[in-house]
Amino acid sequence: MRVLFAGTPAVAVPSLNALAEAGFDVVAVLTRPDAPVGRKRVLTPSPVAARAAELGIEVIHAAKVNAEVTARIAATAPDVAAIVAYGGLVPRAALDIPRYGWINLHFSLLPAWRGAAPVQRSVIAGDDITGAVTFRLEEGLDTGPVLGTLTEAVRPGDTSGALLERLSHSGAVLLAQTLSAVEAGKSVAVPQQGEVSLAPKLTIDDGRLDWQQPALAIGRRARGVTPEPGAWTTLDGQRLKLEPVLLRPDAPALAPGTLALAGKSVLVGTGSHPVELTRVQPAGKKMMAAADWARGQASLESVVFE
Template sequence: MRVLFAGTPAVALPSLEALLAAGHEIVAVLTRPDAPLGRKRVLTPSPVAARAEELGLPVIKADKVDAAAAEAIAAAAPDIAAIVAYGALVPEKALSIPTHGWINLHFSLLPAWRGAAPVQHAVINGDAVTGASAFQLEKGLDTGPVYGTMTESVRPSDTSTELLERLSHSGAVLLAQILDGIGAGRLAGVPQRGEISLAPKLTLEDGHVRWADPALAIDRRVRGVTTEPGAWTMLAGQRFKLGPVALRPDITDLGPAQLRIEAKSVLVGTGSHAVELVMVQPSGKKLMQATDWARGLANKEDVVFE
């Protein structure tokens, strides 16, 4: 089929490659405009834009599907649109431009975790299994009929970045299969059934570790916000960034936010048992081993997170 592909970050690239490998004709790629990156704020194409340009595919850059973008999409005359993490809602008037509409690859088992951050919320909430759903876009937020799903176990050590990386590849296979089936007239969408949960975009505050919470909840939160928006606590009035922690159920005598610095470990008390810090990033410094940071402290006994 003639496919419009809509996507922006690197997580969308496996789907673009899978559709090409399956023999679909990508008539245009819709992606977000170039964005300033790095300290010098250099305007840089999105990963999807850069790959599309390497492949010689026509690229439509738009921060939303406005009248100009809709006109460009219509001019490409797609049979169907495949959308993976484009980064903006598709207005109702644009949904009917492709003959078969828009098929969205969403990284959850709908109707669980509708919204912008499904993988992060799955990790934070301790889901044992998640997956991806290919569904028909409609006016509601992630409410359309589902054409197919795949499942993925959430590993105890998974960060949201690691889990999303796996889902991006297995989900790409699903998306290509769904477009094949729709093109052949073999598939029909099925209305969503089950308990609805919402996964709004995470903010910086979502990464704030509250040490009075149980250790397991802290572990899940830190992994869920890694690498974006990132986990952090406060130390001496400044933000102190944290990498994933290790659970230490053998240490139960530390109060919430209280530190114990040992020769080979840095322990922090929580609302249950301790956690061990692995990687940390003090304000104004680079990411480092927690033990390296601790060796540089003048008064180790006085350090308490806020």
């Protein structure tokens, strides 16, 4: 079966590998254009583009699937299109090209968390179970019928990055199995059922920690925005980046946003019990252990996170 693969970030690479290893004829890869990376803003191919080049697969770079890109997709004559975190909408004209349609691997249990940041929103919300589905792509936002499902437990210390890494590999297997079932005529599309929730793309503001909230909510948010866009707070009007915090229900209560030392631990007050800082990054400096940062403060008791 001739497959067009659409994807951009690193989490889509395991799926591309799985399809190639399963013997599918991946005729082309659709991915976002090269983007500036690092402090020097060097134009760099997407992880999917780089892997496609290694595999000798034609690459179609496109930020938007317009008429020209649609024509290039049609020229590859795919039987099916597999899409994993491509990062753009697919118009009706392109959806109609493959005879088996477009099959999307999405990292949530639809209809929960439709949108660009399903894993991040799941961690922030405190879900115990998440997963991945394959579904037939439609013009609506993640609304198509489901072809395959897998579940994954959200572990207590999971960041969205760690959870997404696991799902990217298990989901790759699910995608390959789904395409095999489609090719064999054994796939069954089931309409989505259940409560709909939305997972819009995270912004920098989503990473700001509100110390008035309970410690549990702060911990979930810090893990949900790690690694991107990252957790942060402000101190003296400057942004201080934070790695995920630890819950410390055993520690004496502190006023929200105030700091204290407990041995070598740096504690911050919340709307419930304190949390412990792990690593912090002041503006213009590298990430460092919280205890090392605390030693550089004249008086930790006078420090208040805003």
